[in-house]
């Protein structure tokens with residue numbers, strides 16, 4: 283049985299067979315078709331803006347090799363209402379370098395290894411109530427678990443105790459970004475109900491973070507205040523520290539950027555494992571052989587070769603950031619075509635990751651392609667595999683995200699056995715592609 287079978291039920295299409303079926307995101311597929319038709323550069327005029335799609339490995343190589351020719355602030359302006367005006371992704375030049383130097387240490391490999399226990403405990407807690415026969419929404423469950431784990435790992439138990447508070451308010455705030463973040467200007471001018479609800483949510487989240495900053499500044503520091511203490515006490519080479527407003531923006535953007543994307547990837551990983559023959563069983567056998575029933579240690583994670591391949595392969599086929607953006611700071615020539623200063627540049631991991639000729643059988647979910655010992659091993663470069671982009675703004679949370687995904691999948695494989703139920707799986711969002719209606723599965727008796 284291969285390929286998906288679609289069945290009409292009411293007004294919705296219901297997917298009832300998933301075996302070896304890679305889910306397609308229609309707008310992403312339209313860009314793939316554009317790449318096939320028009321090559322690496324397509325220029326458009328959208329309203330008063332010039333937009334250039336730079337698609338495929340050659341275009342990615344140009345984008346990553348020429349970071350000095352781009353600006354991020356204008357390209358990601360629509361994130362400001364959520365992330366704040368001083369967040370890394372909307373900072374350029376020296377300001378960006380300074381802020382990034384203060385944020386990055388908390389996200390390095392050695393530091394992330396210390397978060398593994400928290401990540402595993404959050405996954406265990408998420409599945410603790412699952413009972414055989416119950417239908418669960420894997421996406422919704424792990425969205426909360428990832429939020430909790432991110433809060434506790436980076437900001438300690440005090441903030442994690444308020445996971446529900448942050449979850450509820452951030453959900454309202456994140457609605458400004460999805461769909462149509464470019465409407466935030468008009469939303470603000472017209473003070474729409476969505477804008478007013480989001481601003482109110484932002485105010486209470488900010489107040490909660492401001493109280494935490496004041497506590498740490500007042501000398502009351504917990505042993506697990508990792509990131510907050512680093513942001514409050516860190517100084518750059520000139521001895522300048524971050525202001526309260528800058529700390530707020532870094533804290534909120536780490537939380538929001540971290541859980542939107544990682545929870546989406548978690549759902550796609552579970553979908554891919556359950557829908558591709560043999561993958562769940564093989565991954566589970568590996569986890570049991572390396573870790574037994576115990577949560578993985580940081581050292582054991584390195585030995586989970588197949589599960590690591592599952593994570594990379596998930597981020598290849600289902601990269602949460604379908605598109606990323608830059609603004610051209612000067613006039614450019616890309617693949618022989620002129621691109622004017624001020625043009626919004628859009629490049630796409632989704633397109634590159636699904637291009638025939640770049641990847642062998644690109645639509646096949648094949649974790650082995652990541653194993654150097656496998657005959658089907660493929661060697662990616664930043665031009666062909668870019669879920670976290672590359673260059674000075676490369677995702678600062680990439681190690682955190684891949685570690686969290688591996689740990690949470692390992693616990694899920696150890697603790698449960700799942701089967702997908704008939705449902706409509708529809709990807710949504712260019713910024714954090716996720717299954718719009720969740721991912722439902724029935725808990726099976728026995729484990730694994």
Ligand code: HEM
Pocket residue numbers: 370371372382432535536537539540541543544547601602603606607669670671672673674675676677678679680682683
């Ligand atoms: C699977 C999960 C994730 C994906 C696919 C992802 C992807 C990305 C991408 C594509 C960028 C933009 C880079 C650019 O355009 O140059 C980015 C930036 C960023 N990400 Fe992630 N991300 C993920 C998880 C995380 C996590 C867990 C955190 C934090 C806990 C995080 C924090 C950030 C921040 C702060 C930036 C801005 C960095 C800068 O501008 O210097 N992300 N991410």
